[in-house]
Amino acid sequence: MNACTGPDRPAIEVLHLRKTYGDTTAVDDVSFSVAEGEIFGILGPNGAGKTTTIECALGLRRPDSGSIRVMGLNPGEDREELHLIVGAQLQASALPGLLKVGEILGLYRSFYRQPADVAELVRVLGLAGKLKNYYMSLSGGQKQRLSVALALIGRPKIAMLDEVTTGLDPQARRDTWDLLDGVRDRGATIVLVTHYMEEAERLCDRVALIDRGRIVAIDSPAALAQRAGGGQRVRFVPSGPFDERLLTGLPEVQGVERHGRHVVVSGSGDLVSAVILALASAGLTAGHVQVESATLEDAFVLLTGRHLDNGVTVSRP
């Protein structure tokens, strides 16, 4: 979004970041910058290097080469200043099982000079009824929500969230998204590591698609989907047989496939109307019409040849 509202300096700047573990290159020449007030997504399959990137930006890992600046700070050197203004939610971390939720919130609240309103956080995250429960007795989703609360409890200028809604049910996921919208409205910058494209599409101003340690594209979700052809697919069941040339001749149409009774037409522009009008001119109607827009997933497959979910290579004709 609006690079114009941010100051000259980006909130986060990563240049030529490289990190290897033994023979494995986790992150290979990754560069990006995040404007202040932006929600920036890092999207890719498991093992793509997302978490390593975040951990370097938090000062938890030392890059082999490259530079990182977070609000002008070097995470490797200025960890104390960094952690005053950055809130983090990590995957591989836990809290003492024998403390209660309310005790943990009180503890983490005491770490910051100007903490957030804990009652409000707890209410939004649906933890109000759990304050007296031991951490060890919480469900996975409840632990995840507490982890989000702790990432935001210090009113961070930047929140770095690794797989923030993994393990949450759909309602809790939407509530968390609303919460993050609110955090951004307060002026905070958010870096969101995810492999859910829906989450990236819903929240992110810009997304970096990352695969096998490399960034393959950075753009807004809509622009990335546009790159995947900008296209749409219309799927329907025709009321009778017809010659495919009826549709392939249309300027909006790029391809026609048949899947059993279903016909799938891909193309762009005002595809639905064009297809339905053409069918009508031949005396046919279309039933069970479904329209799909190109998504980040399509963009990712197009750019890497692999699926986001699992990194499985797509077989293509």
Add this chain to the structure above:
Amino acid sequence: MSIRSSLLPAGTPRAAFRMIVLNESRIARRLPLGLLVGVVLPTVLLVIIGSVRHNRQHLQVLGGLTTFSVYVPIFLAMVIAALAFYGLPIPLAIYRDQGILRRLSTTPVPPAWVLAAQLVLNVSFAAAELVLLLVVAMTGFGIAAPKSAGGLVLAVSLSMATVFAIGLWVSAIARPRTAGILAAVCFFPLMSFAGLLFPRAEMPRALLDASNLTPLGAAVQAIQSALLDGFPPISPLLVLPAYAVIFGALAVRFFRWE
């Protein structure tokens, strides 16, 4: 980044340390392994041994001392050893293994504050239990007041510094599965040398000399002298700090937060 600013970051509220100590004490109460071995067990053993009449008779073989008066300094050393070997390392090993210290290292609080809080807590438990044991021994079982109060404070302080330095080294290398084993491997042999199974007064000369060179043997030697004879001899006052320095350095060298 200086050591000072990394351990005492200017932007972190100091009240956070009190909150960490408070919460660590809650955990210590809810999973009281260190408290059981370090507080309940020595108290119970002291009362049992003191309640047997025979143990309060002066014995030739003990140089005219009673069995009970010989065991008092051993139990005092046991309190320190239990809290340093069990109370301190086991929570820290669990915190490191479960990523609790890692989570903390993304906050303004240095993970070293958890270590410091554990030290504060276990040293406080040990100090309180030492006072309790002495009061019980004096009021309940007729043990005389310490001959040298200053010597006792010095002997106990040096013993705590030494034994907790070893406990820190155990914390540095322990994993959750090995913490209990490592604690036992330190606790039982060192306590045996200190006379837990076989009082030092009955040890043959060579064994006693060896005992005087072990951390807990030296601790018992210094504490017993201060209780019964007067200011402790110089030997344990040199042996104890030597171990403290060695194990303190090993702990610093090998400590890992993740």
